[in-house]
Amino acid sequence: MEADAIVIGAGLAGLTATRELKQAGWTVRLLEARERVGGRLKGYALGDGKAVDLGGEYFGDKSTLIAETARSVGVERFSTYDDGERVAFVNGKRFTYGGLIPLRLGPVALPDFGRAVLKIERLARRVPPDRPWTAPDAEKLDSQTFWSWCRRNVATAPARAFLTMAVEAAYCAGPADLSMLHVLTYANASGGFRYLLEVTKGIQRYRFDGGAHSVADKLAARLPDELRTGAVVRGIEQRSDSVVVSGPGFTARARFVVVAVPVTLAGRIAYTPALAGFRDQLTQRMPAGSAIKCLAIYDEPFWRADGRSGQVTSTDGPFRVAFDTSPADGSPGVLSAFVTGRAARTLTLLSPAERRSAVLDGLAKGLGPRAAKVVDFVEQNWLDEEFTRGCYHGYATPGTLTAHGPALRAPIGRIHWAGTETGVHQLGSMGGAIDSGRRAARELLARERGERPAGRRAEELTGHVQ
Ligand SMILES: Cc1cc2nc3c(=O)[nH]c(=O)nc-3n(C[C@H](O)[C@H](O)[C@H](O)COP(=O)(O)OP(=O)(O)OC[C@H]3O[C@@H](n4cnc5c(N)ncnc54)[C@H](O)[C@@H]3O)c2cc1C
Structure with missing residues (x-):
């Protein structure tokens, strides 16, 4: 066997997973498509x-994981x-x-905006970022877009315009694209809806x-033997005792693989045997x-x-x-x-x-x-x-989290998933990437000890055993 694990993608998620596994004594290959590391940094x-x-x-202040990682490599804030x-x-x-918000927005629009923010804040607190599909009213929230929610809950045009502008800036999607359940999940994972919109207080x-990308550069500098850039992964083949990862000009084999690329791009890799439809359908419903x-x-x-x-x-x-x-x-x-x-x-x-x-x-x-x-x-x-194919993160369209959410992190055979979209703490952000890389590494180390991976496996969720 060439390595214990192959990690695909040298963004913060893949760099973190590699660092954690290396520290645990594993041999790791980190394959990165670009000639640089950092991905969305x-x-x-x-x-x-x-x-x-x-x-x-x-x-x-609530972004503890990225702050801690930056400190560990000597990047100042x-x-x-x-x-x-x-x-x-x-x-x-x-x-x-x-x-x-501008106070001169108007005597009716201003309280209208304030009430809407408070309502979203309260709803967000009830959505567990690790399992949003279990939130009270999850199906109802997941069947609405942010836009349809605003039409029902925000009365004035200026308040609606300012709120949808803020969401468009924070989520990079049109208000009619986003599942309301996703808006709430991301807000709660980030530390709150208002916190997400604030600067000094948020x-x-x-x-x-020196820039956030320097955190990734410094993490990579400590992984000289693990990292290979210019390695575009096109295929992942699962065998009974190993997994073979290939791309133009290379083939690598390991016991396990961590796919640490954005969800949509994970869906563009060719899997043998083909991925369970349950997981593939998720990759079709979380656009960047x-x-x-x-x-x-x-x-x-x-x-x-x-x-x-x-x-x-x-x-x-x-x-x-x-x-x-x-x-x-x-x-x-x-x-x-x-x-x-x-x-x-x-x-x-x-x-x-x-x-x-x-x-x-x-x-x-x-x-x-x-x-x-x-x-x-x-x-x-x-x-x-x-x-990358878009950013800041892959968002869930209506119906996705309640129908396919459990597939986000569920390992499939020897394949484990990382990437900020699969994070819990500050999912979608730098913190989410680090959280996901740590979790994926923990999953592999637990398997080594003979423990079942945390969470349910996709094949159990679907009854589709590979
Ligand atoms: C403009 C912009 C602004 C943002 N603002 C903020 C912010 O202010 N604060 C914040 O916390 N977050 C912000 N984010 C989000 C944050 O940057 C990301 O959440 C985080 O960097 C994602 O890390 P990742 O490792 O999950 O994914 P990525 O960084 O996307 O890493 C994935 C890696 O996989 C590689 N890859 C893809 N396909 C393959 C393949 N087939 N084979 C091999 N390698 C492959 C990619 O090249 C990439 O290096 C922003 C993002 C952008 C783009």
Whole structure:
């Protein structure tokens, strides 16, 4: 046998699983399709040793796993810049404000928004992130989209627009795409719905000095014998005593395999024997969100001197939200515009020049004409990435969690599943990836001790024994 385990995908999930198994004395091969590690974490070098993130970036006080992992490899954090006024465009009207929502939204819309957030918060608390299908009213919640829920529960147009904008920015999907049960699961796993939307008081409180991708780079640097990049896995064959993993130019054999790639991409690998339909159907129902992250780079963060935080939100503009993502010392000035959900689907059809002009125009409307005068503009279209195919995470469409949720983590024969979508703590985020990698490693180590894997196996759930 070549190795005890093969791990597919060197994002945070696969890197974590590999690290844990190696520490337990296992021999591991970590196969990564790209020529870099980090997956949905990717950096952009600004010069002078500084870098910013084109992928995952923020974390909060409740994000204990990513904080702990970063500490273990010596990556420091700093506070997100969040001083000064914010700008919002709601159904074409411009507001400046502090806090979560513009107070001038109106005397009826404001309490309407507040009530809706409270309602979602209460519902989310009742959804266990590890088994959302067991939540009270799970089927009812899973048969609604976020949009249909809003139509029943949010009375005013501005409150509805602001709420769906916030969800589109946080989940990268249109409100009509998302199962309400998924919205609640993700919110509860993240630390709460309001927490998910907040900056300083929420999940966007901190960033990593040198970028979040440097956590992945440093984890990988400790796995030189395990990691192989440029290894695109196309097939997984289960045999009675082993599993054979193959791709162009390589074949590897081990006792077990951990598939640590996004759910949709896991469904594109060819399995022999074919995967139980129950699991394959899950991979057809958890599409990746849609996001293009754009960096507008300036000599300095000029908006700070104007008393602005740099945050611009828009219910109908080219991006849903933009933040000040300058390095810790504020030089150079960087704004990150998140083109997400329906906006991403529209803007992906434009040429890069048209996209740049649309995004800069949106920033200039929010922060003044200086915002259009960039020294550099960089975009990362995650929809186009062959080994990601969208982000921030794979979301559940209506009916998926109640019908196929148990297949998310259930091992199939010698195949175990990781990846942020299978995490529990902060699923969908960096923390979820780490949580899933640790859990997958624990499952393998438990099998070694002769224990049954935690949770039920897919073949038991389906009666389909492989
Ligand atoms: C724009 C953006 C913003 C985000 N913002 C945040 C944020 O602020 N905070 C936060 O916590 N999270 C954020 N996220 C989400 C976070 O980045 C992800 O949840 C996390 O990085 C996922 O890690 P993973 O290991 O599960 O998957 P991935 O990072 O996707 O890793 C999977 C790996 O598998 C590889 N792979 C795929 N197919 C194959 C194959 N066939 N063979 C071999 N290898 C393969 C890929 O190349 C990749 O390296 C964001 C993501 C994006 C893209």
